[in-house]
Amino acid sequence: MRKFWHVGINVTDMDRSIAFYERIGFKVLQDKVIEDANLARAFMVEGAGELRFAHMRLNDSPDEALLDIIEWRGVPAAGRASADLVHPGLCRFSILTDDIQAEYDRLSAEGVEFLHTPQTVMGPDGVHGWRLLFARDPDGTLFHFVELVGGAATVSRETPTER
Known part of the structure; x- marks a missing residue:
């Protein structure tokens, strides 16, 4: 293994989320749209063929982990995140x-x-x-x-x- 690389966060509004994380102190390293018929299979998201992602980092160090902000296109995210601090799974x-x-x-x-x-x-x-x-x-x-x-x-x- 090389290193802990990133944490992926699905969002409903990419521009709003980028602005929020920039206020926290993150900087955008890349912001891209990917169109690929294999997205659905690779990410196990039924109907996915396009997404926009932004990699963001707090410090200018390639050793620091990234936030991978993801906005699915054609399969829009709905609702709100439901993580809590007690149940199994990523909590924070x-x-x-x-x-x-x-x-x-x-x-x-x-x-x-x-x-x-x-x-x-x-x-x-x-x-x-x-x-x-x-x-x-x-x-x-x-x-x-x-x-x-x-x-x-x-x-x-x-x-x-x-x-």
Whole structure:
């Protein structure tokens, strides 16, 4: 395996979604329309023959994963995303930040609607933890910002029996 490449997000309005993610800080790397009779079979989307996609990235680094925003043509997406934080399947994607309060203030002023204010969750040691801030994109896709608290607040490599 080479690397984690991208997360695909279906959208109902490509231009609205691009504008939203640009407000968050993503930049468009490519925005293309694909017409191919094999789309339906390759992506398992009945009736698909055309789509528009935009690859977006937060930082100018080829090592960083992309958002792959997809708007199906001829098979329009309907409704809203239904991800939640409990049931199996992709529940969110995460954006690491160094100052979650500044992001909350900046993006709230730009009209991004958050599900709550920044919240802090501490690990068992009471020193390391995370500040979290959840939002949904215009189609309801759930994501959150994370600020690490107490230095190296990433998940430990210890197994449960070593703790």
